[in-house]
Amino acid sequence: MHFPQGQPLAGSMPAARRAFTLVELLVVIAIIGVLIALLLPAVQQAREAARRMSCSNNMKQMGLAFHNYHDTYKTLPASSYLPSGDPTSVYRSYSSLAMILPFVEQAQLFELVQQQSQNFRDNYYNIAAGRTKVSAFKCPSDREYPGDYAGVNYAVSHGATTRFSRLASQNGMFRGEGGATGDELAFKDVTDGLSNTLMVSEHLVGDANDDALINGNTSEPIFYTGGNPSWDQFPTQAQIDAIGTAIPTGSAALGNDQQNSINGRDWLSGLYTQTVLNTVAPPNWKYATCEFGSSGFAADRDGIYPPRSRHPGGVLVTAGDGSSRFVSETIDLPTWQYFGARNDGKPVQMP
Incomplete structure (x- = not known):
């Protein structure tokens, strides 16, 4: 007897469907897990690459802003x-970043700061405009500063010196101790060449908590109890290591008088840990950032304030010619110090 090809016999049972076994299901799950494990680092690296590119663009914009300021x-x-109405309050001085606001497309904010401060007469601390977030001053790789403060990740360089209040020692492209026009420098003062001298680099924001230490790379300064060292410029590796190993750690570094956790809070403030750094120690220095004096509200004190970032392996910098580049944290110390100085007679070509 013949039936049409492909037709089942009347009354016959359809073939049973074969399901996944438990072993097969586990294998599929394992393969998916492996793929996710392989893809996540790639996704994270892609995100960090995008953040680093954004940070680099910010720094190029700042370099251009300083050039436009200089042209003007x-x-x-x-x-x-210093606030003109309170010339003794060095710790409440205005920053270079505040002065370039009109050149980073923030002219209205600059005018608001002028208005609220009575043309920079009052100290910056109570000026509401200073809490306005400026994207050009923030690195997207770092955290946000707690609360409603603006946060800032970029700072100008005092050079290879620990001194906040000694103009003669400040050998970077910027200097200042809260004075007026006598503290200003021009491109003609950068005798080592603009492309060979650091203008701006990065640092990290704090957590506003003096009762806990941030683990790992941080710009929070710790009170170094040893006082000012005998040198104030171009220290050797051994000299900065001697200080680094003596900086308090653990519970000895806790408390308002021992650490300053408000770093990176105010772009309006012209202080170390806010908008000023130095090149005494290399980027992402393995030891804690430190103040040569008691801590507390402001870092208007001498100390070691190196650039730091969340970018793996180093920091972004902007040179005096406005170019932006990445500098490894393993850079030779003298090379880094010479790059920070404007007039040491030892120009260096950075990679």
Whole structure:
């Protein structure tokens, strides 16, 4: 008897469907897990690459802003300006970043700061405009500063010196101790060449908590109890290591008088840990950032304040010619110090 090809016999049972076994299901899950494990680092690296590119663009924008400022006023801004109505409050001085606001497309914010401060007469601390977030001043790889403060990740360079209040020692492209026009420098003062001298680099924001230490790379300064060292410029590796190993750690570094956790809070402030750094120690220095004096509200004190970032392996910098590049944290110390100085007679070509 013949039936049409492909037709089942009347009354016959259809073939049973074969399901996944438990072993097969586990294998599939394992394969998916492996793929996710392989893809996640790639996704994270892609995100960090995008953040680093954004940070680099910010720094190029700042370099251009300082150049435009110089073209307009024939000088760079000082790193800090005292409030005219309170000329003794160095710790409440205005920053160079505040002065370049009109050149980073923030002219209205600059005018608001002028208005609220009575043209920079009052100290910056109570000026509401100073809490306005400026994207050009923030690295997307770092955290946000707690609360409603603006946060800032970029700082100008005092050079290879620990001194906040000694203009003669400040050998970077910027200087200032809260004075006025006498603290300002021009491109003609950068005798080592603009492309060979650091203008701006990165640092990290704090957590506003003096009762806990941030683990790992942080710009929070710790009070170094040893006082000012005998040198104030171009220390050797052995000299900065001697200080680094003596910086308090653990519970000895806790408390308002021992650490300063408000770093990276105010772009309006012309202080170390806010908008000023130095090149005494290499980027992402393995030891804690430190102040040569008691801690507390402001870092208007001498110390070691190196650039730091969340970018793996180093920091982004902007040179005096406005170019942006990445500098490895393993850079030779003298090379880094010479790059920070504007007039040491030892120009260096950075990679």
